[in-house]
Amino acid sequence: MANDLFNSFMTGPDEKGRFGEFGGRFVSETLMPLILRLEAEYERAKTDDDFWAEMHDLWTHYVGRPSPLYYAERLTEHLGGAKVYLKRDELNHTGAHKINNVLGQILLARRMGKQRIIAETGAGQHGVATATVCAKFGLDCVIYMGAHDVERQQPNVFRMRLLGAKVVPVTSGRGTLKDAMNDALRDWVTNVRDTFYCIGTVAGPHPYPAMVRDFQSIIGKEVREQMHAAEGRLPDTLVAAIGGGSNAMGLFYPFLDDKDVEIIGVEAGGKGVDDKMEHCASLTGGRPGVLHGNRTYLLQDDDGQILEGFSISAGLDYPGIGPEHAWLHETKRARYVAITDREALDAFQLCCAKEGIIPALEPSHALAHVMKIAPDLPKDHIICMNMCGRGDKDIYTVAKALGADID
Numbered sequence: 488m489a490n491d492l493f494n495s496f497m498t499g500p501d502e503k504g505r506f507g508e509f510g511g512r513f514v515s516e517t518l519m520p521l522i523l524r525l526e527a528e529y530e531r532a533k534t535d536d537d538f539w540a541e542m543h544d545l546w547t548h549y550v551g552r553p554s555p556l557y558y559a560e561r562l563t564e565h566l567g568g569a570k571v572y573l574k575r576d577e578l579n580h581t582g583a584h585k586i587n588n589v590l591g592q593i594l595l596a597r598r599m600g601k602q603r604i605i606a607e608t609g610a611g612q613h614g615v616a617t618a619t620v621c622a623k624f625g626l627d628c629v630i631y632m633g634a635h636d637v638e639r640q641q642p643n644v645f646r647m648r649l650l651g652a653k654v655v656p657v658t659s660g661r662g663t664l665k666d667a668m669n670d671a672l673r674d675w676v677t678n679v680r681d682t683f684y685c686i687g688t689v690a691g692p693h694p695y696p697a698m699v700r701d702f703q704s705i706i707g708k709e710v711r712e713q714m715h716a717a718e719g720r721l722p723d724t725l726v727a728a729i730g731g732g733s734n735a736m737g738l739f740y741p742f743l744d745d746k747d748v749e750i751i752g753v754e755a756g757g758k759g760v761d762d763k764m765e766h767c768a769s770l771t772g773g774r775p776g777v778l779h780g781n782r783t784y785l786l787q788d789d790d791g792q793i794l795e796g797f798s799i800s801a802g803l804d805y806p807g808i809g810p811e812h813a814w815l816h817e818t819k820r821a822r823y824v825a826i827t828d829r830e831a832l833d834a835f836q837l838c839c840a841k842e843g844i845i846p847a848l849e850p851s852h853a854l855a856h857v858m859k860i861a862p863d864l865p866k867d868h869i870i871c872m873n874m875c876g877r878g879d880k881d882i883y884t885v886a887k888a889l890g891a892d893i894d
């Protein structure tokens with residue numbers, strides 16, 4: 488392995504926020520002092536027992552952690568090979584893993600005395616999680632959302648408003664997630680004094696990728712313990728879906744130094760990873776560049792223009808990927824594959840029918856890859872897949888794709 492020299496994959500990032508040649512802090516001078524203050528506060532919180540005690544109390548009583556590790560027996564029998572376990576993060580409050588991270592950042596904001604929280608959202612899941620925790624703590628909440636996404640995701644827009652958030656439609660650029668993130672960064676610079684920017688995935692300038700990973704790592708830590716209780720050993724293969732990469736980093740990180748544990752990230756292959764670029768597979772079909780304050784793999788055209796990407800799953804259509812994934816890809820510690828819309832839809836339906844679990848379209852991508860590999864693996868091979876979200880939000884999209892009329 489390329490990185491054996493360093494003996495550990497868990498020491499990153501370096502003091503400049505770099506994972507190998509990825510990550511870092513590409514921000515304007517006006518933003519720099521804010522980022523440094525955040526980093527200092529996070530460094531203090533990280534080693535503060537009171538901070539983690541409060542996190543764990545909220546994870547337990549507000550989010551519903553630990554989420555179960557579930558042996559998917561009928562799915563396993565159906566696939567006829569490896570034993571498939573699902574980490575049930577879809578059972579969290581608000582229906583996905585996003586709230587693990589939001590809680591951490593908002594506790595940090597409270598320590599910094601910030602009263603106003605801003606966030607970007609694409610499909611609206613991170614916006615809903617942020618609005619939820621802001622309501623719980625009585626904080627002002629402003630959510631930047633691409634105008635195009637506001638149109639497409641009305642139920643989540645209404646949820647955020649019910650929770651007391653102000654939703655700002657972003658019309659710059661193409662009015663999608665990338666533009667919402669740019670506007671949130673602009674807001675932050677303008678409202679330095681009272682505002683905290685809560686980023687929804689392992690992207691952005693350092694320290695966000697590492698900080699969000701640390702908050703999401705509760706997923707992998709629980710899996711280690713639960714797998715020991717269930718099987719008396721570690722899993723052989725980990726599989727997770729990747730938009731920006733936060734639920735995947737959360738599952739993978741605690742296992743990075745267990746060299747016998749195979750790690751697979753699943754990107755959204757949309758209509759297929761080819762020249763037409765109708766996909767969101769940043770690692771499989773993109774190349775390195777700089778976006779939102781860090782260097783990573785991006786979907787871009789020959790002139791370096793960022794492309795929008797396409798996926799049936801709104802939660803996966805971020806044109807970049809967290810820098811730590813770019814590094815794990817280059818060092819070959821993790822492997823990245825793409826799954827098409829069609830394959831994800833098949834997995835979605837199989838999960839409903841065999842396990843009585845309606846999965847979100849994002850983890851349906853991960854499941855589709857499990858369906859590909861499990862049949863050829865021996866029966867004592869253990870796969871653990873992160874079921875990072877539930878599918879209630881996706882039933883209209885799925886109905887449309889399957890030609891059912893439910894309006």
Ligand SMILES: *Cc1c(COP(=O)(O)O)cnc(C)c1O
Nearest residue numbers: 612688730731732733734849876
């Ligand atoms: C937001 C979201 C994703 C994509 O985000 P990551 O940072 O890659 O985890 C995946 N699944 C669900 C259910 C989501 O809500």
